[in-house]
């Protein structure tokens with residue numbers, strides 16, 4: 235046997251690795267390649283912890299000062315891109331602490347008093363998710379403002395409303411835009427609810443049982459902007475509900491974005507021409523010169539795939555974990571990072587598209603009248619004016635739709651004599667309700683499509699946003 239054969243027998247997967255199992259252990263164990271994104275939060279947490287230790291007399295003032303300055307140096311190195319990350323040091327927590335030791339020596343070793351990486355990472359991650367929630371909240375406000383501007387510009391522009399993607403009844407462009415405002419505002423509400431529950435501090439829970447050092451958990455909680463310390467140390471280190479709530483809210487938001495994106499894809503097609511997307515948010519084809527593709531909308535439509543994927547992944551990671559911390563939980567971060575990145579990008583792209591797009595009023599109007607969209611108005615007229623039972627009116631109208639379809643015309647194009655084949659008592663007055671403008675104007679019930687209602691909703695939202 236040559237040495238070469240021996241190596242292959244001993245380590246079948248050895249080709250990729252310089253050494254044996256230790257390198258593999260390092261590869262599966264290390265999280266520094268991604269958890270470096272928690273650096274700023276980790277340093278903020280350590281600063282709060284060190285200051286509290288000093289205030290409690292657990293750490294000398296000079297050690298605390300050395301730690302504070304050292305951490306600020308580490309932060310500036312990270313921000314400048316000069317920090318050297320080491321996989322051997324596993325994660326961001328140990329990378330930072332090790333560099334701190336290089337910089338300030340012995341006091342660095344006192345920073346971890348009364349703390350564990352378990353409460354440390356839980357704290358860092360909460361702070362990170364909290365920032366993302368705030369960023370998503372801001373992004374949603376921008377999107378809502380863009381939708382409000384569209385709604386205001388076309389509050390009374392008629393367009394077809396659909397059920398089953400079949401023409402149903404005329405609605406207004408403003409009404410359709412405002413439907414999305416409601417959806418995205420609910421997303422904002424879910425994120426805010428999640429934030430309120432997230433905002434408790436795990437710091438000081440230590441490994442799982444708390445600590446015998448006289449920590450002031452209220453103080454560190456306050457310093458980090460948390461409302462209070464978490465009340466149970468086992469729960470503090472093993473809870474990832476805050477990440478799951480963020481992911482769940484992000485998934486619902488991504489689903490809304492996907493639905494809207496799908497509408498933009500349909501509406502921007504040559505067959506619909508309801509909207510024209512700006513060049514800034516479209517792409518061309520390398521072979522078909524005439525093409526202008528709604529790529530941004532398509533990619534937004536797809537983002538739900540990875541965001542929901544992350545959500546499912548983290549639920550699956552967390553299920554069945556015994557209390558308290560298990561290393562499985564290290565796998566939480568990449569899921570949340572990826573989902574957050576996808577959500578922020580999708581929100582920004584949708585906001586850009588909505589701000590830039592032009593609704594084609596004429597195409598919307600032409601489509602609004604097609605497909606017998608005022609048939610319900612005709613049935614309602616028969617009920618209101620001739621006192622027919624609705625079912626009978628529905629039947630008579632259906633017969634008139636069939637007649638118009640056969641003639642290849644709209645309901646409004648039927649002569650009075652023809653209309654009277656539906657019901658002999660129909661009068662000239664009926665033509666008023668067959669027009670789409672009258673149809674939408676008549677739907678004045680609260681939340682309905684009448685321009686007056688739409689404008690009232692726009693005003694309500696504008697006041698709410700300030």
Ligand code: ARG
Pocket residue numbers: 265269325351352355559561563564565
């Ligand atoms: N990198 C780890 C994580 O993200 C930090 C916590 C490690 N704790 C431990 N007991 N090994 O979960």
